[in-house]
Amino acid sequence: MSEQQIASPVELEPPDPLPRPPPRKPSAKDENRFKITETLGCFFFLLALCYLCLLYGRIPRAQYAAEGALDSSEKLVGTVATRDVFAERGFYYSPTALEKDKKDSGDDDDSATPPGADTGAVAPTREPPADLIQVFPDEIIVRKGSVISDETARKLQAHNLSIRQHNRINRRLLPVYQATLLCALLLLCFGLGIHNLKPDFFHRSQRIVLGSLCAALHLSLLVAGQWLHDNVFFGNSLHLYALIPLALAPALAAYLMGMRIGLCLTLLLSALTALLLPSNHPFLLGINCFLIAMVGLLLFHNVNKRYRFAWGGLGVAAAVFAFSLFFAWYQDMPWLWSGLSNYGPKLLALALLNGLIVVVALFLLPSILERVFDVTTPSSLGELNDRDHPLLERLRKEAPGTYEHSLNVARLATDAAKAIGANPALAEVCAYFHDVGKLCAPEYFAENQLGDMPNPHDQLSPEESCSILRAHVRHGIELARKYRLNRPIREAIAQHHGDSVIAYFFQRAEQLAKKSGGKAPDIADYRYDGPRPHRPEVVIVKIADTCEAAMRALFSNQGSSKIGGARIGERVNELLFAKMQAHQFDASSLTVADFMKIRDQIVQTLCNIYHERPEYPPKEETAPATPAAPAVNETQKRPTTPVAPVTPVEPESTAANGPPMETP
Structure with a gap:
């Protein structure tokens, strides 16, 4: 390199910045891999x-007194009970003084106590021994504030030793890893059941996470309920099951994701509850959890008004209290009925607290979760169903024809959704907003063109007209995101045309190509961008939109007196089967029977809208009699007696101008 080049280096201009490539859209394989990982x-x-949860259940609970005090009944005699103590398990105790050898009871090893050992606690048998007294599960041993007698101290000692023996046997029969394996099998069965009942559940990662959070909420409530029961409320097992809000997670899942998912989650959580909660009768505990969860599921899955939340909470509280008493009666607890005045008030208070927790949680959590996970709840549908929504107000003012069309489509869609058991509220709201994209250019759509207004499409080519019509879908999605509409409504806006062909402009382009001898148009340029609808409510909106527009055109050309119910049925049949032959409904899960119900209901509703009326005959207008003009000489004569003035009958046109003047 020369010295001149070193002394005066040439300054190079920075290269033009290259445009950034668009972000790569993940392939279907990448999306599937991500969903599987999630x-x-x-x-x-x-x-x-x-x-x-299993580990927490295996932790020895805090007993009434210290281990050393429970090993020797003499240390408890004369002390005052600081809380209520209930029998966690059934056992027998001797009313006579029975002392336990400290070296046999002080450690918690795996060696089981011999059946005839002097423990004060004897394993339950079918027939109680003659010299022992039986204590039933959940029976009260000592009440708070009472002085512990010698017999009560021995009963507490026997209760403590029976729990130790049960813990040793339980660890040998069902270790934690075996119970965990059983939980894994239950979760696997739940996933397979959801996949078969609702195949699209695993297509969205948000639903997977939301369902997992509902299950995690239930498991957390199990642990929290046990801790509160052991450290705050101090009751028997009925009090524990009344304290835990077993209906919350299933009702929340049904409220956010639908009845099917809520029912599947109810079955899973009932089985897990019977496995994870300590109980002498796990099968009955699972049945109790299932019944309470079903009550919450039925009361809260479609709540959209505040007073229904209150009634739902009272229903859950009543179910908890009633089922607790029923299972106490079923398990043969005679001591409970004799002491119902002591147990009942606390059980009723816990049941009311349970219902209150469910109501407050279902009132607050959905408003947060529906925004985070982009789901639609009955409450949000109730808000969107208000016609004073800002976007509907714009549609009513700027595109009044489209607004009236949307109201008619909503009526058709609501009735059709009820006919097949779909969500009528969701179908109605989707119909209200499905054409909001026409606000981009309302004058280019026929329903917004007045009779004397020139058609702007006459000055455009078919390709330009088609691009304007296709743009209303894209613009509608942008408006839906701007106004934060829920995901199902955005799907209705994007899918209510599917990928169908804009037939009018495609045929017009073909005619122009034949006349000019040019290239035939490509049908792909005259299709909507799609995708095809898959949600039942969106499929119904698509059918209702097509039928309403066709009936409006038929009514405009022929009049309602010439249409008739038979003609409406034929036209709806033609439109529906044309869409089916074009494979527009292949992505949906509706059956042929569902489509027939939709067709029949839409025909019935259209017949109600475009009903025939008799034509009124034209009104015959008769000219009123006009009095003759009086002669001049007669008007100058006045009668000698006063005569009441006569007002002549005037025609309607004259009467409209004002009352006639009286002539003297």
């Missing part, structure tokens, strides 16, 4: 929670 992550997360 599903496995939620599975192991729930399995870990089950494992922690």
